[in-house]
Amino acid sequence: MxxxxxxxxxxxxxxxxxxxxxxxxxxxxxxxxxxxxxxxxxxxxxxxxxxxxxxxxxxxxxxxxxxxxxxxxxxxxxxxxxxxxxxxxxxxxxxxxxxxxxxxxxxxxxxxxxxxxxxxxxxxxxxxxxKLKYNVSVTFLGKSHNLCGFLDTGNLITVDNMPVIFINQKYYKDELKIYKIISVKTINNEKEIICYTPDSFYLYKDNKKIIKKVLIAFADLGNEFDCLLNYNLFYEGG
Structure with a gap:
């Protein structure tokens, strides 16, 4: 055999x-x-x-x-x-x-x-x-940006009761005025995050356009996502 x-x-x-x-x-x-x-x-x-x-x-x-x-x-x-x-x-x-x-x-x-x-x-x-992807629109310096946002359940950062969302660094403009610089603890160390106030921010959910008061920060997110959304945007009933 x-x-x-x-x-x-x-x-x-x-x-x-x-x-x-x-x-x-x-x-x-x-x-x-x-x-x-x-x-x-x-x-x-x-x-x-x-x-x-x-x-x-x-x-x-x-x-x-x-x-x-x-x-x-x-x-x-x-x-x-x-x-x-x-x-x-x-x-x-x-x-x-x-x-x-x-x-x-x-x-x-x-x-x-x-x-x-x-x-x-x-x-x-x-x-x-x-299921974690959402379309958002953020306006700053008079220009609107329609972005693909990803819900980051680990992002719980709030400043003055406003959730912070992270936008891809490629959208950053030098003309933006700083709202506040905060220090956030990470696993290894503390990191400073510069927050800015957008002119407006809209979240599209269940075919509804929802306005939210947020702060934005910029980070290198690669090419996969335009922005990382904050968990509190949804926890608060948005």
């Missing part, structure tokens, strides 16, 4: 990836594709022990689930998830044996399922990010 090692490794990689996804789906946890990939790579490396010594392989086969689940999912409810992992493994073994599914067909099925999982994962991530 010929055994194609590359096929065995690919099937093992795919099965572990799918099991990690199923377990997180059952527990309604957010799927981390990178941890699942890392766990699957390690599962493939553990399989190499079969070529070294069968006794080592059996040890890894029995204890490997603990390592793979811990890396792929985390330590929360670990015992239950490990039990579920082995249950899925036994179930798949029974299905393959009952229907006499060959390695090639199993590999094709696994590839299709993994592709669907990856597409769905990125789709959910995109939907999540889009």
């Amino acid at each position: 010929k055994i194609y090692l590359d096929l065995v490794f690919l099937v093992n990689f795919g099965i572990n990836f799918i099991f990690i996804y199923i377990i997180q789906l059952i527990f309604l946890e957010r799927f981390n594709i990178w941890r699942a990939l890392l766990s699957s790579v390690i599962a493939t490396l553990l399989l190499i022990s079969f070529l070294l010594d069968y006794a080592f392989f059996m040890i890894f086969k029995i204890c490997g689930g603990f390592i793979l689940v811990l890396i792929g999912i985390g330590a929360k409810k670990l015992a239950i998830k490990i039990s579920l992992f082995y249950l899925l493994e036994l179930s798949l073994t029974g299905i393959v044996a009952s229907f006499k599914i060959t390695g090639l067909y199993l590999l094709i099925a696994i590839v299709i399922v993994i592709l669907l999982i990856i597409i769905q994962s990125f789709k959910k991530e995109s939907i999540f990010l889009n």
Whole structure:
């Protein structure tokens, strides 16, 4: 009987990836594709022990689930998830044996399922990010700027009861007059932030144009977002 090692490794990689996804789906946890990939790579490396010594392989086969689940999912409810992992493994073994599914067909099925999982994962991530995006309009020095804002739930900075929003540095103008310079504590140190008063600020939410009294500050936000919105804009009932 010929055994194609590359096929065995690919099937093992795919099965572990799918099991990690199923377990997180059952527990309604957010799927981390990178941890699942890392766990699957390690599962493939553990399989190499079969070529070294069968006794080592059996040890890894029995204890490997603990390592793979811990890396792929985390330590929360670990015992239950490990039990579920082995249950899925036994179930798949029974299905393959009952229907006499060959390695090639199993590999094709696994590839299709993994592709669907990856597409769905990125789709959910995109939907999540889009829910945090808002169109805003900010006017200063007599010019209006229509920007794409991203809700930064960690931005709770307020000055004189006005939330501070951060606008991309590329919109900065030297003619702006400083309202106040504040000091904000970060994880590593304190940082000074220069705040300015815009002529007006509008937030578009649920097809409504809402005026807000805010302060603006400028920061390097890269090319992805025009501004980072303040959590208090929404907490206050906006």
